[in-house]
Each structure stands twice: as structure tokens, then as C-alpha cells.
Amino acid sequence: MPTLDDIAAAAGVSRNAASRALSGRTKATWPSVRERVDHIRRVAAELGYRPHAAARALSERRFACAALIMGTESSRSTLIHGLLDGIITELDANQHRLSVARLSDDALVEPATLPQVLRECSADGLLVNYTHAAPKGMRQVLEAAGIPAVWINAQREVDCVHPDDHGGAHAATAELLRLGHRRIAYLEWHQHPGEHYSFDARRGGYEHAMREAGLPPRSLYLPAGTAVEDSLPVVDEWLTGPERPTAVLAYCFAEILYLGARLRGLSVPKDLSISTFMERPLLLIDRQPTATLVPGYELGRASAAMLLDKFAAPTVALAPRVIPMTYHSGDTIAPPPEA
């Protein structure tokens, strides 16, 4: 495994010269210098030289590495589809690496441990994948220690990146309105306090759009604790009567809704439009679901980019970066039957 000294020796220059040439620090304005630089580079390529990241980190006093940290409780640190991919892509483009760590709640709030975690992880900053119910005080600890950190998929005043859940729900509702729907319902599950912010944001976006149109919002819930096998009768009730919705925006349970509609003889989307937030790449039903999706990849890229910005200016608080959601046009929505 060739070292910088090897390259220098093979190229007949000093170690320093080799270092500067390979890192592009030598400006090479003069032609003869330029030639030497090329020569060094060629030798390095031939010998298959790659810098030793640890040695460089030690010397440069930075690791060129970000750490993705998650909690021990996986439900609060779900890894969104595409996120990792986006993070790696962005870091890679900036010659940074990614390491992944999982810390207990206790470790996260202990003022002493966190900074040192960075040393042990060989990271310069944190991508915090603690989407909700993050341990209290963690934020202050990070700030006090001056640790660059970006919060992924969380809504905070600064230093966070999250999808535009409000806008996404608004747009999805607007599309249903545009098609002529008036009785549009919103379906979610019974919300627990401290849930992810997207529950409020999406419902808010829906209600906003409805109010703009002068229509009353209507929420559908499966009563808390409803067993799955008992859900179909509830769904059936929703779809009964003259006031039944002609369209439903569903945070979840879209499949049960779909099944209920089909069993009731309602055709989707002819009799009932369903617009979802399903992140599932595969099809669940015999339709392509019309869906407003969390842009995991873009979220990852933006998070990494923001962290890189923070590396450049660690003390500056950055405004939240809100990423548009991806609208995936499927075939589960259409104009209402009356239209």
C-alpha cells in the first residue's frame, strides 16, 4: 500500500511537493511546474496511491466525515427510503464520508459525551435522524458544545431539513378540488401527543385548502384501538349515505379504504378518488396509487449539503430547508361521479 513518501521517492521529489501537487495546492502557473505536477500525479495514479484518511484527519484536525446518528428506539429514527442514498451522494461529491452511529437517549443528553462521540466516530458533525420526541436538552448540548448538526425530517427553528408536508397536502387537496370534488375527507389514525410533526402539517395543509375553497374539512379516524379485522365495518360506514365523501386524502390506511370501497361495489377512481401519502415503491392494489411522497433522496442531499455548509461556518444558524414533496400521479383519482 503506497504512502505519500513512496510517491515522492518514485517521482523524485520531496514528500511536501507530492502532497501539494496531489491536493491541488500547487497552483502551477508556470509551464515547467505544471509539467512536474502532472508527472507526480501520473506516478501516484500508477502506484494506485490513495491518501490515508486517518493520517490526514490527524494532521488536518478534521475528519472529512459526517455521522448519521439515530436513537436506540428505531420507531423514532426510521430511515426514510432514499435518504441514505442522498446523503452519501452529496457527501461523496464533496469528498466526505459517512459513518453511522446509534446512541442511547442518555448518551445524547449527557453534555460530556456528545462532543467526544464525534472523536470516537471520527466525524466533524452530525446528521440527526431523530425525527420526533428527541430527548430534551439534546439541542442545547449540541449548541453549547458547538457541534455542527442538522436535523433530518424534523421541524425546528434552525438547522433542519424536512419535507413540505403542509404544501404537499395542500397541493394534493387542490388537485382533488380542481377535478371538481367538494366532499373531500381526510383520513388518518388517532394521533398521539408528541407524534411526528407531519400529522399536524398534512392535516393543516388539507384544511387550509378546504377553507380556501369555502368547504368544510372533515376528518376520518379509526377509533383508537380498533382491531384491524374490525376496521372494514367502520370504513363501510364512511362510504355510506348521501354525504359520503367523493374523495379521500389518506395519511394511512389507504389499502383498507380501497378494499372497503371495492367490496361495497364502489369503483376507484370512478366512484371514489383516493389520494395517498404511501411511500411504498411497489403497488399494493390493482391501481397505481396517486401519492404525495416524502422525497427521501432530496432530503438526504439537502441535509448533507446543509451540514457541509455548517462545517464552513459552524456558528451560523441556518434557516430550515423545506423540500417540496414529490407528487406521483397515479390512477386512483378522477372527477367525482356527479361532475
Next chain:
Amino acid sequence: MPTLDDIAAAAGVSRNAASRALSGRTKATWPSVRERVDHIRRVAAELGYRPHAAARALSERRFACAALIMGTESSRSTLIHGLLDGIITELDANQHRLSVARLSDDALVEPATLPQVLRECSADGLLVNYTHAAPKGMRQVLEAAGIPAVWINAQREVDCVHPDDHGGAHAATAELLRLGHRRIAYLEWHQHPGEHYSFDARRGGYEHAMREAGLPPRSLYLPAGTAVEDSLPVVDEWLTGPERPTAVLAYCFAEILYLGARLRGLSVPKDLSISTFMERPLLLIDRQPTATLVPGYELGRASAAMLLDKFAAPTVALAPRVIPMTYHSGDTIAPPPEA
């Protein structure tokens, strides 16, 4: 940020003594020595000392870090649910870290680059998450370079960890047989050459169990290129006639099958049993799917453990580690109607 020298100074000992005490290299048989060690440890804890991973790596000539590598084409490097969690858990328990990298196919087969990737990633070995269609020659390159590597969810002669797909399918079929089913079909999609090994393995397990019972295996396919919206008539055909299966083991499309059954008036599981391989944690339907699941977490732990073993003995080829699949008993299977 305290360094080892700081600890040593504060404790009034040499740097070396501090190093040995903290790493547990000092045996401390004599009581007075034991006391000093404790003292040093206490000082370190108070000052919040944590070793600098890069410095240690440079000195020890190992990184105490594994790299999870994936291809650029994400379909071939899907991150199984729970896998990352399992990997981190196992590595963490052995004071190792994880970094994640994504390499292009070209980079993976280039004999020169791979070893150096390790340096740049600060890793000692590879967890290869290239479940199928890995670039040819990659294996040889790794071997020639003497790079410790474990293949995750791939079937190879050595150094791999994968679920017992054959056994899982066999057991699922056996359970259906035990319930009294005779006409058990196997549902998958049209297989492309070079697909993941689990296609063959699961079908093999199913056929094996059927043959043991003296029954003819029967495979159901959605014809290649079937549009999703055209799939229901096909499903309907499967469920028609006196020879219709009373149970289906479904690699995929379980939802469509379920929907088709319900629309046809067949009750699940009373009239039709469905046993799946769905990895989805959420419910898709109004039943808890009976499922044989890929044990992502255990897969991760086992992979990491095997890699750690390889660190200890890099040249020894290790026998494949086959992890039992997780059988999740739901309520989509029951005895056949005739029984």
C-alpha cells in the same frame, strides 16, 4: 477536548501508563497498582476523555471500522429492514464503527482501487450489500487483495450470510399441509435470469415440501408485462374451478390475490389460505398476514460477527451462515374448506 497527555498530566503519570490503564492493558494484579489504575480511570472520566479514533488507527494500523458497501444501482443493494440496526449493534458491542460507502461497478472490479478504498474509508473490511448480479471479478479482486469481506444476503460458497429461504418456504408449506391443504399453489412473478437467489430457493423449498407429501407443485405467474390493472382477471381465473388452490404461498402480489379473493366472495382464510413473504411491518389488509420474514436484524448481527471473525483470521474462508427465517403467525391461513 482532552487528550491522553492531559489525562496523564492530571493523574500525574506518564502518557503510556494512562494509555495502558485506560485500554485495560495493565493487568493490575497488585492492589496498589489497581488503585492507581482506578485513579487514572476516574480522572479520565471526569475530564470526559475519549480516544481519538484516527490517531489510534494510525498507530495501531487498523481502523476498528467496517464499511458497508453498496452499488450505485439501488435495486441491487436494497437495505433490508433491520439490517443496519443489527450491524451497528454487533459492531458496537465489539468497539467497532460502521461507515457506509457506495461504489460504482467499475470501481468494484478495478483491482487497484478496492484496497485503497478501505484506506480512504478508514475501514478494515467490507460488508458487501450486493445481493445479486454483483460485478464479475469482484470476488477475485477482494480475495487477491486479501480484503476481509462478508457478503450479505447472497449465496456463495464461503464468507456469506443469508436467510434460509429454502427452509422458510419449506416450513410455510409444511404448515399448510399440516392444516390439511392438498392443493397448494406457489405465486411469484415472472423470473428474470440473474435474479436474487431467493427466487429459486423459495420455490425449491415449496416444491420440496410438496414432493415429500406426494403432491404436485403448482406455480402461478402473472404473465410477464401484465399491467397491474389487468391483473385481477388473471387472479380471478386462478381462483375458479374445482381444482382451484385452497392455499397459496405468495412470494409477492399477496395483496392482489387477497383483493381478488374478496371480490370473488372468498373469505380469507376460511375459503382461501394465504401465506406470504411480505416484509412490510404495517398491515395492508384487514388481516394480520401470516408471513415468513427475512430476519434483517439477525442477518445484520451475523454479518458483522462474521466480519469480526475474519478480522481475527483474515485468510480463513468461513462457511456460509444461514439464518432461519422468522415465521410470523397471522390470521390468513386456516384449514381448507373441505376439512
Next chain:
DNA sequence: ATGAAAGCGCTAACAA
């Protein structure tokens, strides 16, 4: 723009 020398924080070899 170059080469010599120092140092990043740690462990490993030595002598005491």
C-alpha cells in the same frame, strides 16, 4: 515553488 522539520494523538517497542 520547494525541501526540511515539526507535530497531530495514539500505541508499541524498548530500557529501567
Next chain:
DNA sequence: TTGTTAGCGCTTTCAT
């Protein structure tokens, strides 16, 4: 067991 010394591979002064 301890302290001393050397060195891991790299970047960074600082003269030249």
C-alpha cells in the same frame, strides 16, 4: 509495571 523514545502518514510552518 513504569517512563522514555520512536513512529504511524499526513499537512503545515518556515526558511530557502
